[in-house]
Amino acid sequence: MKVLVAGANGQVGQHIVRLLAEAGHEVRALIRSEDQAPEMRNLGGEPMVADLEAEVSHTVAGCEAVIFSAGGGPGSGAEKKETIDRQGAVKLIEAAKEHGANRYLMVSAMGAADPESGPEKMQPYLHAKARADQALKESGLDYTIVRPGSLTDETGTGKVEAAASLGRRGEIPREDVARALVAVLTAENTHGKTFELLSGDTPVERAIANL
Template sequence: MDILVVGANGQVARHLLSKLKELGHSPVAMIRKEEQAEELLKLGAARTVVADLEGDISAAFAGVDAVIFAAGSGGHTGADKTILIDLWGAIKTIDEAEKHGIKRFVMLSSMGTVDPDKSDRIRHYLVAKKLADDHLKRSGLDYTIVRPGSLTNDPAQGKIKLEPEIKVRDNTITREDVAIVLANVVEREQTIHKTFEILNGDTPIVEALDALN
Protein backbone atom coordinates (compact mmCIF):
# COMPACT_ATOMS: atom_id res chain seq x y z
CA MET A 1 0.00 0.00 0.00
CA ASP A 2 1.03 3.60 -0.59
CA ILE A 3 0.57 5.11 2.86
CA LEU A 4 0.70 8.86 3.53
CA VAL A 5 2.47 9.56 6.82
CA VAL A 6 1.44 13.00 8.05
CA GLY A 7 4.04 14.54 10.33
CA ALA A 8 6.72 12.26 8.90
CA ASN A 9 9.61 14.15 10.50
CA GLY A 10 8.29 13.51 14.02
CA GLN A 11 10.01 11.13 16.43
CA VAL A 12 7.46 8.31 16.17
CA ALA A 13 6.95 8.80 12.44
CA ARG A 14 10.66 8.49 11.67
CA HIS A 15 10.53 4.97 13.15
CA LEU A 16 7.26 4.36 11.34
CA LEU A 17 8.73 4.91 7.88
CA SER A 18 11.13 2.00 8.26
CA LYS A 19 8.52 -0.23 9.92
CA LEU A 20 6.10 0.29 7.03
CA LYS A 21 8.83 -0.44 4.51
CA GLU A 22 9.73 -3.67 6.34
CA LEU A 23 6.10 -4.79 5.98
CA GLY A 24 6.17 -4.20 2.22
CA HIS A 25 4.39 -0.84 2.13
CA SER A 26 5.47 2.32 0.31
CA PRO A 27 5.38 5.16 2.87
CA VAL A 28 4.84 8.65 1.49
CA ALA A 29 6.41 11.16 3.88
CA MET A 30 4.52 14.45 4.19
CA ILE A 31 7.01 17.11 5.26
CA ARG A 32 7.00 20.87 5.78
CA LYS A 33 10.40 21.57 4.23
CA GLU A 34 12.10 20.10 1.18
CA GLU A 35 15.41 19.87 3.05
CA GLN A 36 13.91 17.16 5.26
CA ALA A 37 13.41 14.85 2.29
CA GLU A 38 16.87 13.32 1.91
CA GLU A 39 17.08 11.94 5.43
CA LEU A 40 13.52 10.57 5.41
CA LEU A 41 14.15 8.77 2.14
CA LYS A 42 17.11 7.09 3.82
CA LEU A 43 14.86 6.11 6.75
CA GLY A 44 12.44 4.27 4.48
CA ALA A 45 10.15 6.72 2.72
CA ALA A 46 9.40 5.71 -0.86
CA ARG A 47 8.82 9.36 -1.72
CA THR A 48 8.14 12.67 -0.05
CA VAL A 49 5.57 15.38 -0.54
CA VAL A 50 5.85 18.93 0.79
CA ALA A 51 2.71 20.23 2.50
CA ASP A 52 2.13 22.30 5.63
CA LEU A 53 -0.75 21.44 7.98
CA GLU A 54 -1.22 25.16 8.53
CA GLY A 55 -1.89 25.62 4.80
CA ASP A 56 -3.26 23.73 1.79
CA ILE A 57 -2.53 20.00 2.07
CA SER A 58 -4.79 18.67 -0.68
CA ALA A 59 -2.00 17.77 -3.12
CA ALA A 60 -0.44 15.33 -0.62
CA PHE A 61 -3.30 12.83 -0.96
CA ALA A 62 -2.93 12.00 -4.65
CA GLY A 63 -2.20 8.34 -5.31
CA VAL A 64 -2.26 7.04 -1.73
CA ASP A 65 -4.27 4.14 -0.30
CA ALA A 66 -4.22 4.98 3.42
CA VAL A 67 -3.29 7.76 5.83
CA ILE A 68 -1.51 7.67 9.17
CA PHE A 69 -1.74 10.92 11.11
CA ALA A 70 1.35 11.13 13.32
CA ALA A 71 1.77 14.89 13.49
CA GLY A 72 2.03 16.85 16.72
CA SER A 73 2.79 20.40 17.72
CA GLY A 74 5.41 19.26 20.24
CA GLY A 75 5.79 19.83 23.93
CA HIS A 76 7.55 23.18 23.61
CA THR A 77 4.86 25.06 21.70
CA GLY A 78 1.88 26.99 22.98
CA ALA A 79 -1.82 26.22 22.88
CA ASP A 80 -2.15 28.08 19.58
CA LYS A 81 0.04 25.55 17.77
CA THR A 82 -1.80 22.70 19.48
CA ILE A 83 -5.05 24.00 18.02
CA LEU A 84 -3.57 24.49 14.55
CA ILE A 85 -1.74 21.15 14.31
CA ASP A 86 -3.25 18.58 16.70
CA LEU A 87 -6.85 19.70 16.21
CA TRP A 88 -7.34 21.69 13.02
CA GLY A 89 -4.54 19.92 11.15
CA ALA A 90 -6.03 16.54 12.06
CA ILE A 91 -9.53 17.63 11.02
CA LYS A 92 -8.22 18.90 7.67
CA THR A 93 -6.39 15.60 7.10
CA ILE A 94 -9.52 13.57 7.87
CA ASP A 95 -11.63 15.72 5.55
CA GLU A 96 -9.08 15.51 2.72
CA ALA A 97 -8.94 11.73 3.03
CA GLU A 98 -12.71 11.60 2.59
CA LYS A 99 -12.59 13.99 -0.37
CA HIS A 100 -10.00 11.81 -2.09
CA GLY A 101 -11.87 8.56 -1.43
CA ILE A 102 -9.17 7.19 0.89
CA LYS A 103 -10.98 4.93 3.34
CA ARG A 104 -8.24 3.69 5.67
CA PHE A 105 -7.13 6.16 8.35
CA VAL A 106 -4.96 5.54 11.42
CA MET A 107 -4.77 8.24 14.09
CA LEU A 108 -1.91 8.55 16.56
CA SER A 109 -3.69 10.07 19.54
CA SER A 110 -2.87 10.05 23.26
CA MET A 111 -3.81 8.31 26.45
CA GLY A 112 -5.84 10.66 28.65
CA THR A 113 -8.25 11.81 25.95
CA VAL A 114 -11.15 9.86 27.47
CA ASP A 115 -11.48 12.60 30.10
CA PRO A 116 -9.15 15.59 29.52
CA ASP A 117 -10.49 17.31 32.65
CA LYS A 118 -8.46 14.89 34.76
CA SER A 119 -5.27 16.58 33.53
CA ASP A 120 -4.23 20.12 34.40
CA ARG A 121 -0.77 20.32 32.82
CA ILE A 122 -1.65 19.26 29.25
CA ARG A 123 -5.42 19.58 29.27
CA HIS A 124 -5.50 21.81 26.18
CA TYR A 125 -3.52 19.15 24.27
CA LEU A 126 -5.81 16.32 25.39
CA VAL A 127 -8.91 18.36 24.52
CA ALA A 128 -7.50 18.95 21.02
CA LYS A 129 -6.76 15.25 20.60
CA LYS A 130 -10.21 14.22 21.85
CA LEU A 131 -12.00 16.60 19.48
CA ALA A 132 -9.91 15.34 16.55
CA ASP A 133 -10.63 11.72 17.52
CA ASP A 134 -14.35 12.47 17.77
CA HIS A 135 -14.33 14.08 14.32
CA LEU A 136 -12.67 10.95 12.92
CA LYS A 137 -15.25 8.69 14.56
CA ARG A 138 -18.05 10.70 12.93
CA SER A 139 -16.45 10.43 9.50
CA GLY A 140 -17.12 7.69 6.98
CA LEU A 141 -13.54 6.43 7.19
CA ASP A 142 -12.29 3.01 8.26
CA TYR A 143 -10.45 4.40 11.24
CA THR A 144 -8.26 3.09 14.03
CA ILE A 145 -7.30 5.37 16.92
CA VAL A 146 -4.14 4.43 18.82
CA ARG A 147 -3.60 6.13 22.19
CA PRO A 148 -0.16 5.55 23.72
CA GLY A 149 0.91 6.58 27.20
CA SER A 150 4.09 8.46 28.09
CA LEU A 151 6.72 7.97 25.40
CA THR A 152 10.39 7.06 25.77
CA ASN A 153 13.32 6.79 23.37
CA ASP A 154 14.37 3.35 24.62
CA PRO A 155 14.78 0.50 22.10
CA ALA A 156 11.60 -1.36 21.17
CA GLN A 157 10.51 -4.10 23.54
CA GLY A 158 8.10 -5.68 21.06
CA LYS A 159 5.51 -6.31 23.78
CA ILE A 160 2.56 -4.19 24.90
CA LYS A 161 -0.48 -3.91 27.10
CA LEU A 162 -3.51 -3.08 24.93
CA GLU A 163 -6.92 -2.18 26.34
CA PRO A 164 -9.77 0.17 25.37
CA GLU A 165 -8.84 2.19 28.47
CA ILE A 166 -5.94 1.29 30.73
CA LYS A 167 -6.94 2.03 34.31
CA VAL A 168 -3.59 1.25 35.96
CA ARG A 169 -0.94 3.27 34.14
CA ASP A 170 2.10 1.58 35.62
CA ASN A 171 4.39 1.82 32.60
CA THR A 172 5.50 3.87 29.60
CA ILE A 173 5.94 2.87 25.96
CA THR A 174 8.80 3.36 23.54
CA ARG A 175 8.31 5.48 20.45
CA GLU A 176 9.60 2.60 18.37
CA ASP A 177 6.97 0.24 19.80
CA VAL A 178 4.27 2.78 18.99
CA ALA A 179 5.56 2.88 15.42
CA ILE A 180 5.43 -0.92 15.21
CA VAL A 181 1.80 -0.85 16.38
CA LEU A 182 0.85 1.81 13.82
CA ALA A 183 2.53 -0.07 10.98
CA ASN A 184 0.86 -3.37 11.87
CA VAL A 185 -2.59 -1.84 12.35
CA VAL A 186 -3.04 -0.67 8.75
CA GLU A 187 -3.95 -3.99 7.11
CA ARG A 188 -5.67 -5.64 10.09
CA GLU A 189 -9.41 -5.47 9.51
CA GLN A 190 -10.14 -6.34 13.15
CA THR A 191 -8.67 -2.96 14.16
CA ILE A 192 -11.13 -0.98 12.02
CA HIS A 193 -13.46 1.22 14.07
CA LYS A 194 -11.42 0.46 17.19
CA THR A 195 -9.94 2.88 19.71
CA PHE A 196 -7.42 1.56 22.24
CA GLU A 197 -4.66 2.57 24.62
CA ILE A 198 -1.19 1.03 24.70
CA LEU A 199 1.76 0.77 27.08
CA ASN A 200 4.69 -1.58 27.11
CA GLY A 201 3.58 -4.86 28.63
CA ASP A 202 3.82 -8.63 28.29
CA THR A 203 1.98 -9.45 25.04
CA PRO A 204 3.79 -9.50 21.68
CA ILE A 205 2.49 -6.65 19.54
CA VAL A 206 1.09 -8.74 16.68
CA GLU A 207 -0.57 -11.10 19.13
CA ALA A 208 -2.21 -8.19 20.98
CA LEU A 209 -3.56 -6.74 17.73
CA ASP A 210 -4.79 -10.09 16.44
CA ALA A 211 -6.70 -10.60 19.70
CA LEU A 212 -8.94 -7.59 19.02
CA ASN A 213 -12.52 -8.48 18.17
Template sequence: MKVLVIGANGKTGRQLVGLLGESASHRVRAMVRDEEQVPALQDQGAEVVVADLEQDFSHAFDGIEAVIFAAGSGAHTGPEKTESVDYQGAVRSVEEAEKHGVDRYIMLSSIAADDPDRGPSAIRHYLRAKGKADERLQHSRLNYTVVRPGGLSNDPPQGKIEAAERITDLSRRISRADVAAVLAACLDIENTSRRTFEILAGETPIEEALQTV
Protein backbone atom coordinates in the same frame (compact mmCIF):
# COMPACT_ATOMS: atom_id res chain seq x y z
CA MET B 1 -1.28 -0.03 0.16
CA LYS B 2 0.26 3.35 -0.54
CA VAL B 3 0.41 4.98 2.89
CA LEU B 4 0.73 8.69 3.64
CA VAL B 5 2.49 9.39 6.93
CA ILE B 6 1.66 12.88 8.21
CA GLY B 7 4.24 14.06 10.74
CA ALA B 8 6.91 11.89 9.15
CA ASN B 9 9.81 13.88 10.60
CA GLY B 10 8.64 13.52 14.21
CA LYS B 11 10.32 11.15 16.63
CA THR B 12 7.64 8.48 16.16
CA GLY B 13 6.99 9.36 12.52
CA ARG B 14 10.59 8.75 11.46
CA GLN B 15 10.55 5.28 12.99
CA LEU B 16 7.21 4.53 11.35
CA VAL B 17 8.53 5.60 7.94
CA GLY B 18 11.51 3.31 8.43
CA LEU B 19 9.26 0.34 9.17
CA LEU B 20 7.00 1.00 6.19
CA GLY B 21 10.00 1.66 3.95
CA GLU B 22 11.15 -1.90 4.66
CA SER B 23 7.68 -3.38 4.16
CA ALA B 24 7.02 -5.75 1.29
CA SER B 25 3.28 -5.04 1.30
CA HIS B 26 3.12 -1.24 1.63
CA ARG B 27 4.65 1.82 -0.03
CA VAL B 28 5.17 4.93 2.06
CA ARG B 29 4.86 8.63 1.24
CA ALA B 30 6.32 10.85 3.95
CA MET B 31 4.86 14.32 4.42
CA VAL B 32 7.28 16.94 5.77
CA ARG B 33 7.28 20.73 6.05
CA ASP B 34 10.93 21.39 5.21
CA GLU B 35 12.89 20.54 2.06
CA GLU B 36 15.94 19.86 4.25
CA GLN B 37 14.13 16.88 5.77
CA VAL B 38 13.63 15.15 2.42
CA PRO B 39 16.94 13.27 1.90
CA ALA B 40 16.92 11.48 5.27
CA LEU B 41 13.43 10.12 4.68
CA GLN B 42 14.23 9.12 1.11
CA ASP B 43 17.12 7.12 2.55
CA GLN B 44 14.51 5.20 4.59
CA GLY B 45 12.73 4.12 1.42
CA ALA B 46 10.03 6.79 1.36
CA GLU B 47 8.62 8.92 -1.39
CA VAL B 48 8.59 12.38 0.16
CA VAL B 49 6.12 15.23 -0.32
CA VAL B 50 6.67 18.72 1.09
CA ALA B 51 3.48 20.14 2.59
CA ASP B 52 2.49 22.18 5.63
CA LEU B 53 -0.31 20.96 7.87
CA GLU B 54 -1.27 24.59 8.50
CA GLN B 55 -1.49 25.40 4.78
CA ASP B 56 -2.98 23.64 1.73
CA PHE B 57 -1.68 20.06 1.79
CA SER B 58 -4.28 18.42 -0.46
CA HIS B 59 -1.66 17.41 -3.06
CA ALA B 60 -0.12 15.02 -0.54
CA PHE B 61 -3.17 12.74 -0.85
CA ASP B 62 -2.96 12.03 -4.59
CA GLY B 63 -2.95 8.25 -5.13
CA ILE B 64 -3.03 7.48 -1.40
CA GLU B 65 -4.92 4.45 -0.02
CA ALA B 66 -4.23 4.86 3.71
CA VAL B 67 -3.26 7.69 6.06
CA ILE B 68 -1.41 7.54 9.35
CA PHE B 69 -1.57 10.83 11.24
CA ALA B 70 1.50 11.01 13.49
CA ALA B 71 1.87 14.79 13.64
CA GLY B 72 1.70 16.81 16.81
CA SER B 73 2.56 20.26 18.04
CA GLY B 74 3.98 18.72 21.19
CA ALA B 75 2.49 18.68 24.64
CA HIS B 76 4.52 21.73 25.70
CA THR B 77 3.32 24.15 23.03
CA GLY B 78 0.74 26.81 23.73
CA PRO B 79 -2.99 26.34 23.17
CA GLU B 80 -3.05 28.30 19.89
CA LYS B 81 -0.44 26.13 18.16
CA THR B 82 -1.95 22.97 19.61
CA GLU B 83 -5.39 23.91 18.29
CA SER B 84 -3.95 24.67 14.84
CA VAL B 85 -2.01 21.40 14.44
CA ASP B 86 -3.52 18.77 16.72
CA TYR B 87 -7.15 19.68 16.10
CA GLN B 88 -7.58 21.77 12.95
CA GLY B 89 -4.76 20.09 11.04
CA ALA B 90 -5.98 16.64 11.99
CA VAL B 91 -9.57 17.44 11.04
CA ARG B 92 -8.49 18.84 7.68
CA SER B 93 -6.54 15.66 7.02
CA VAL B 94 -9.66 13.59 7.74
CA GLU B 95 -11.63 15.79 5.33
CA GLU B 96 -8.94 15.44 2.65
CA ALA B 97 -8.96 11.67 3.09
CA GLU B 98 -12.73 11.68 2.56
CA LYS B 99 -12.45 13.90 -0.52
CA HIS B 100 -9.74 11.72 -2.07
CA GLY B 101 -11.60 8.46 -1.50
CA VAL B 102 -9.12 7.14 1.05
CA ASP B 103 -10.59 4.32 3.10
CA ARG B 104 -8.10 3.56 5.89
CA TYR B 105 -7.08 6.18 8.45
CA ILE B 106 -5.01 5.61 11.59
CA MET B 107 -4.76 8.38 14.17
CA LEU B 108 -1.96 8.66 16.70
CA SER B 109 -3.69 10.20 19.70
CA SER B 110 -2.97 10.09 23.45
CA ILE B 111 -4.17 8.36 26.56
CA ALA B 112 -6.74 10.59 28.31
CA ALA B 113 -7.75 12.34 25.07
CA ASP B 114 -11.32 11.25 25.88
CA ASP B 115 -11.06 12.50 29.47
CA PRO B 116 -8.39 15.21 29.92
CA ASP B 117 -8.89 15.24 33.69
CA ARG B 118 -7.08 11.89 33.73
CA GLY B 119 -3.94 13.64 32.47
CA PRO B 120 -1.59 16.24 33.97
CA SER B 121 -3.09 19.73 34.15
CA ALA B 122 -0.22 21.21 32.11
CA ILE B 123 -1.20 19.27 28.97
CA ARG B 124 -4.98 19.29 29.19
CA HIS B 125 -5.26 21.75 26.28
CA TYR B 126 -3.31 19.20 24.22
CA LEU B 127 -5.53 16.31 25.33
CA ARG B 128 -8.68 18.30 24.54
CA ALA B 129 -7.42 19.04 21.02
CA LYS B 130 -6.57 15.38 20.49
CA GLY B 131 -9.95 14.30 21.79
CA LYS B 132 -11.86 16.63 19.47
CA ALA B 133 -9.88 15.39 16.48
CA ASP B 134 -10.55 11.78 17.49
CA GLU B 135 -14.28 12.47 17.64
CA ARG B 136 -14.28 13.97 14.14
CA LEU B 137 -12.55 10.87 12.81
CA GLN B 138 -14.84 8.50 14.70
CA HIS B 139 -17.86 10.18 13.11
CA SER B 140 -16.39 10.11 9.60
CA ARG B 141 -17.07 7.52 6.90
CA LEU B 142 -13.44 6.35 7.11
CA ASN B 143 -12.30 2.95 8.29
CA TYR B 144 -10.49 4.39 11.29
CA THR B 145 -8.27 3.29 14.15
CA VAL B 146 -7.43 5.62 17.03
CA VAL B 147 -4.29 4.60 18.93
CA ARG B 148 -3.78 6.27 22.32
CA PRO B 149 -0.34 5.67 23.85
CA GLY B 150 0.66 6.76 27.30
CA GLY B 151 3.89 8.50 28.21
CA LEU B 152 6.53 8.06 25.51
CA SER B 153 10.18 7.09 25.85
CA ASN B 154 13.12 6.73 23.49
CA ASP B 155 13.92 3.25 24.79
CA PRO B 156 14.62 0.40 22.34
CA PRO B 157 11.57 -1.52 21.10
CA GLN B 158 10.35 -4.36 23.29
CA GLY B 159 7.77 -5.71 20.85
CA LYS B 160 5.32 -6.26 23.71
CA ILE B 161 2.45 -4.03 24.86
CA GLU B 162 -0.80 -3.84 26.77
CA ALA B 163 -3.73 -2.71 24.62
CA ALA B 164 -7.22 -2.05 25.94
CA GLU B 165 -10.12 0.35 25.57
CA ARG B 166 -8.97 1.95 28.83
CA ILE B 167 -5.86 1.27 30.93
CA THR B 168 -6.05 2.34 34.56
CA ASP B 169 -2.40 1.90 35.54
CA LEU B 170 -0.65 4.84 33.91
CA SER B 171 2.63 4.43 35.79
CA ARG B 172 4.25 2.69 32.80
CA ARG B 173 5.46 4.28 29.59
CA ILE B 174 5.87 2.97 26.05
CA SER B 175 8.74 3.43 23.60
CA ARG B 176 8.19 5.45 20.46
CA ALA B 177 9.60 2.48 18.55
CA ASP B 178 6.82 0.24 19.86
CA VAL B 179 4.19 2.90 19.09
CA ALA B 180 5.49 3.05 15.52
CA ALA B 181 5.27 -0.75 15.29
CA VAL B 182 1.67 -0.65 16.52
CA LEU B 183 0.70 1.96 13.93
CA ALA B 184 2.26 -0.09 11.14
CA ALA B 185 0.64 -3.32 12.36
CA CYS B 186 -2.81 -1.72 12.41
CA LEU B 187 -2.68 -1.48 8.60
CA ASP B 188 -2.88 -5.27 8.35
CA ILE B 189 -4.88 -6.35 11.40
CA GLU B 190 -8.58 -6.17 10.62
CA ASN B 191 -9.53 -6.37 14.29
CA THR B 192 -8.28 -2.80 14.75
CA SER B 193 -10.77 -1.39 12.24
CA ARG B 194 -13.18 1.15 13.73
CA ARG B 195 -11.57 0.74 17.14
CA THR B 196 -10.17 3.19 19.70
CA PHE B 197 -7.76 1.83 22.29
CA GLU B 198 -4.95 2.76 24.65
CA ILE B 199 -1.48 1.22 24.71
CA LEU B 200 1.39 0.99 27.17
CA ALA B 201 4.39 -1.28 27.59
CA GLY B 202 3.21 -4.74 28.55
CA GLU B 203 3.78 -8.47 28.26
CA THR B 204 1.85 -9.38 25.10
CA PRO B 205 3.42 -9.42 21.64
CA ILE B 206 2.12 -6.51 19.57
CA GLU B 207 0.21 -8.48 16.92
CA GLU B 208 -1.38 -10.73 19.52
CA ALA B 209 -2.45 -7.73 21.62
CA LEU B 210 -4.01 -6.04 18.61
CA GLN B 211 -5.87 -9.20 17.60
CA THR B 212 -7.71 -9.17 20.93
CA VAL B 213 -8.13 -5.45 21.61
Protein backbone atom coordinates in the same frame (compact mmCIF):
# COMPACT_ATOMS: atom_id res chain seq x y z
CA MET C 1 -0.68 -0.19 0.64
CA LYS C 2 0.17 3.42 -0.29
CA VAL C 3 0.24 5.39 2.95
CA LEU C 4 0.59 9.09 3.75
CA VAL C 5 2.47 9.63 7.03
CA ALA C 6 1.87 13.08 8.56
CA GLY C 7 4.62 13.99 11.02
CA ALA C 8 7.02 11.70 9.15
CA ASN C 9 10.11 13.52 10.44
CA GLY C 10 8.91 13.23 14.04
CA GLN C 11 10.38 10.86 16.59
CA VAL C 12 7.57 8.32 16.13
CA GLY C 13 7.12 9.25 12.47
CA GLN C 14 10.64 8.22 11.47
CA HIS C 15 10.10 4.76 12.95
CA ILE C 16 6.74 4.54 11.15
CA VAL C 17 8.29 5.41 7.77
CA ARG C 18 11.10 2.87 8.19
CA LEU C 19 8.90 0.03 9.46
CA LEU C 20 6.19 0.60 6.82
CA ALA C 21 8.81 0.50 4.07
CA GLU C 22 10.35 -2.65 5.57
CA ALA C 23 6.89 -4.24 5.57
CA GLY C 24 6.56 -3.53 1.84
CA HIS C 25 4.24 -0.53 1.95
CA GLU C 26 4.67 2.52 -0.25
CA VAL C 27 5.23 5.53 2.00
CA ARG C 28 4.57 9.18 1.22
CA ALA C 29 6.38 11.07 3.96
CA LEU C 30 4.83 14.47 4.71
CA ILE C 31 7.56 16.82 5.93
CA ARG C 32 7.84 20.54 6.54
CA SER C 33 11.21 21.21 4.98
CA GLU C 34 13.14 20.05 1.92
CA ASP C 35 16.16 19.60 4.26
CA GLN C 36 14.38 16.57 5.77
CA ALA C 37 13.91 14.88 2.38
CA PRO C 38 17.22 12.91 2.19
CA GLU C 39 16.58 11.29 5.59
CA MET C 40 13.06 10.29 4.48
CA ARG C 41 14.53 8.61 1.39
CA ASN C 42 17.10 6.82 3.60
CA LEU C 43 14.24 5.45 5.69
CA GLY C 44 12.43 4.21 2.58
CA GLY C 45 9.81 6.95 2.15
CA GLU C 46 9.04 9.32 -0.70
CA PRO C 47 9.11 12.83 0.79
CA MET C 48 6.47 15.47 0.11
CA VAL C 49 6.82 18.95 1.58
CA ALA C 50 3.64 20.50 2.98
CA ASP C 51 2.58 22.52 6.02
CA LEU C 52 -0.38 21.28 8.04
CA GLU C 53 -1.18 24.89 8.88
CA ALA C 54 -1.69 25.57 5.15
CA GLU C 55 -3.30 23.65 2.26
CA VAL C 56 -2.60 19.91 2.49
CA SER C 57 -5.50 18.21 0.73
CA HIS C 58 -3.42 17.34 -2.36
CA THR C 59 -0.95 15.31 -0.26
CA VAL C 60 -3.50 12.51 0.14
CA ALA C 61 -4.20 12.10 -3.60
CA GLY C 62 -3.30 8.57 -4.71
CA CYS C 63 -2.95 7.21 -1.16
CA GLU C 64 -5.13 4.48 0.34
CA ALA C 65 -4.39 5.28 3.97
CA VAL C 66 -3.32 8.13 6.26
CA ILE C 67 -1.36 7.86 9.50
CA PHE C 68 -1.49 11.07 11.54
CA SER C 69 1.52 11.31 13.85
CA ALA C 70 2.10 15.07 13.70
CA GLY C 71 1.84 17.46 16.61
CA GLY C 72 2.85 20.90 17.77
CA GLY C 73 5.16 19.27 20.29
CA PRO C 74 5.56 19.73 24.05
CA GLY C 75 7.24 23.13 23.65
CA SER C 76 4.31 24.64 21.75
CA GLY C 77 1.39 26.63 23.13
CA ALA C 78 -2.39 26.21 22.92
CA GLU C 79 -2.57 27.84 19.49
CA LYS C 80 -0.40 25.13 17.88
CA LYS C 81 -2.41 22.39 19.59
CA GLU C 82 -5.44 23.84 17.83
CA THR C 83 -3.89 24.45 14.39
CA ILE C 84 -1.77 21.28 14.15
CA ASP C 85 -3.03 18.59 16.56
CA ARG C 86 -6.72 19.27 15.88
CA GLN C 87 -7.12 21.24 12.64
CA GLY C 88 -4.23 19.47 10.90
CA ALA C 89 -5.72 16.08 11.69
CA VAL C 90 -9.18 17.25 10.58
CA LYS C 91 -7.84 18.65 7.30
CA LEU C 92 -6.41 15.24 6.49
CA ILE C 93 -9.67 13.53 7.49
CA GLU C 94 -11.50 15.73 4.96
CA ALA C 95 -8.79 15.10 2.37
CA ALA C 96 -8.95 11.34 2.97
CA LYS C 97 -12.71 11.41 2.31
CA GLU C 98 -12.24 13.54 -0.80
CA HIS C 99 -9.54 11.31 -2.26
CA GLY C 100 -10.99 7.94 -1.25
CA ALA C 101 -8.25 7.06 1.25
CA ASN C 102 -10.56 5.03 3.43
CA ARG C 103 -8.10 3.91 6.10
CA TYR C 104 -7.06 6.48 8.76
CA LEU C 105 -4.88 5.80 11.79
CA MET C 106 -4.65 8.47 14.48
CA VAL C 107 -1.80 8.70 16.96
CA SER C 108 -3.80 10.10 19.85
CA ALA C 109 -2.81 10.08 23.54
CA MET C 110 -3.95 8.19 26.60
CA GLY C 111 -5.42 11.20 28.41
CA ALA C 112 -7.61 12.12 25.42
CA ALA C 113 -10.25 9.68 26.70
CA ASP C 114 -11.01 12.16 29.51
CA PRO C 115 -9.22 15.50 29.01
CA GLU C 116 -10.77 17.09 32.14
CA SER C 117 -9.03 14.56 34.37
CA GLY C 118 -5.60 15.53 33.02
CA PRO C 119 -3.26 18.15 34.48
CA GLU C 120 -4.19 21.81 33.88
CA LYS C 121 -1.25 22.51 31.58
CA MET C 122 -2.14 19.52 29.39
CA GLN C 123 -5.75 20.64 28.84
CA PRO C 124 -5.30 22.38 25.45
CA TYR C 125 -3.38 19.36 24.13
CA LEU C 126 -5.79 16.74 25.46
CA HIS C 127 -8.85 18.66 24.25
CA ALA C 128 -7.29 19.09 20.79
CA LYS C 129 -6.56 15.35 20.64
CA ALA C 130 -10.06 14.45 21.87
CA ARG C 131 -11.71 16.71 19.26
CA ALA C 132 -9.58 15.31 16.44
CA ASP C 133 -10.48 11.78 17.58
CA GLN C 134 -14.19 12.69 17.65
CA ALA C 135 -14.01 14.12 14.13
CA LEU C 136 -12.42 10.89 12.94
CA LYS C 137 -15.09 8.75 14.63
CA GLU C 138 -17.78 10.75 12.80
CA SER C 139 -15.95 10.70 9.44
CA GLY C 140 -17.25 7.43 8.02
CA LEU C 141 -13.64 6.35 7.35
CA ASP C 142 -12.23 2.97 8.43
CA TYR C 143 -10.46 4.47 11.42
CA THR C 144 -8.34 3.24 14.30
CA ILE C 145 -7.41 5.58 17.16
CA VAL C 146 -4.27 4.57 19.04
CA ARG C 147 -3.75 6.16 22.47
CA PRO C 148 -0.24 5.52 23.77
CA GLY C 149 1.01 6.44 27.24
CA SER C 150 4.15 8.56 27.79
CA LEU C 151 6.58 8.07 24.92
CA THR C 152 10.24 7.16 25.51
CA ASP C 153 13.25 6.88 23.22
CA GLU C 154 14.24 3.42 24.46
CA THR C 155 14.74 0.73 21.83
CA GLY C 156 11.46 -1.08 21.27
CA THR C 157 10.91 -4.50 22.81
CA GLY C 158 8.19 -5.55 20.37
CA LYS C 159 5.96 -6.32 23.35
CA VAL C 160 2.97 -4.23 24.38
CA GLU C 161 -0.33 -4.20 26.21
CA ALA C 162 -3.35 -2.92 24.28
CA ALA C 163 -7.01 -2.58 25.25
CA ALA C 164 -9.90 -0.10 24.98
CA SER C 165 -9.08 0.94 28.53
CA LEU C 166 -5.98 -0.26 30.39
CA GLY C 167 -6.88 1.29 33.74
CA ARG C 168 -3.31 2.42 34.37
CA ARG C 169 -0.82 5.00 33.14
CA GLY C 170 2.68 4.15 31.96
CA GLU C 171 5.28 4.42 29.22
CA ILE C 172 6.03 2.91 25.84
CA PRO C 173 9.01 3.30 23.48
CA ARG C 174 8.23 5.29 20.33
CA GLU C 175 9.52 2.38 18.24
CA ASP C 176 6.87 0.06 19.72
CA VAL C 177 4.14 2.61 18.98
CA ALA C 178 5.30 2.59 15.36
CA ARG C 179 5.33 -1.23 15.29
CA ALA C 180 1.79 -1.29 16.60
CA LEU C 181 0.66 1.20 13.94
CA VAL C 182 2.15 -0.91 11.16
CA ALA C 183 0.33 -3.97 12.52
CA VAL C 184 -2.91 -2.01 12.92
CA LEU C 185 -2.82 -0.70 9.34
CA THR C 186 -3.88 -4.02 7.81
CA ALA C 187 -5.72 -5.46 10.83
CA GLU C 188 -9.41 -5.28 9.89
CA ASN C 189 -10.41 -6.24 13.43
CA THR C 190 -9.25 -2.76 14.51
CA HIS C 191 -11.56 -0.83 12.16
CA GLY C 192 -13.74 1.55 14.15
CA LYS C 193 -11.78 0.93 17.35
CA THR C 194 -10.03 3.16 19.86
CA PHE C 195 -7.47 1.60 22.18
CA GLU C 196 -4.79 2.44 24.73
CA LEU C 197 -1.23 1.20 24.31
CA LEU C 198 1.58 0.66 26.83
CA SER C 199 4.66 -1.50 27.12
CA GLY C 200 3.68 -5.03 28.09
CA ASP C 201 4.35 -8.74 27.68
CA THR C 202 2.45 -9.56 24.49
CA PRO C 203 4.07 -9.52 21.03
CA VAL C 204 2.69 -6.57 19.06
CA GLU C 205 0.95 -8.57 16.32
CA ARG C 206 -0.82 -10.81 18.84
CA ALA C 207 -1.86 -7.84 21.02
CA ILE C 208 -3.37 -6.15 17.95
CA ALA C 209 -5.08 -9.33 16.71
CA ASN C 210 -6.68 -9.73 20.16
CA LEU C 211 -8.34 -6.30 20.15
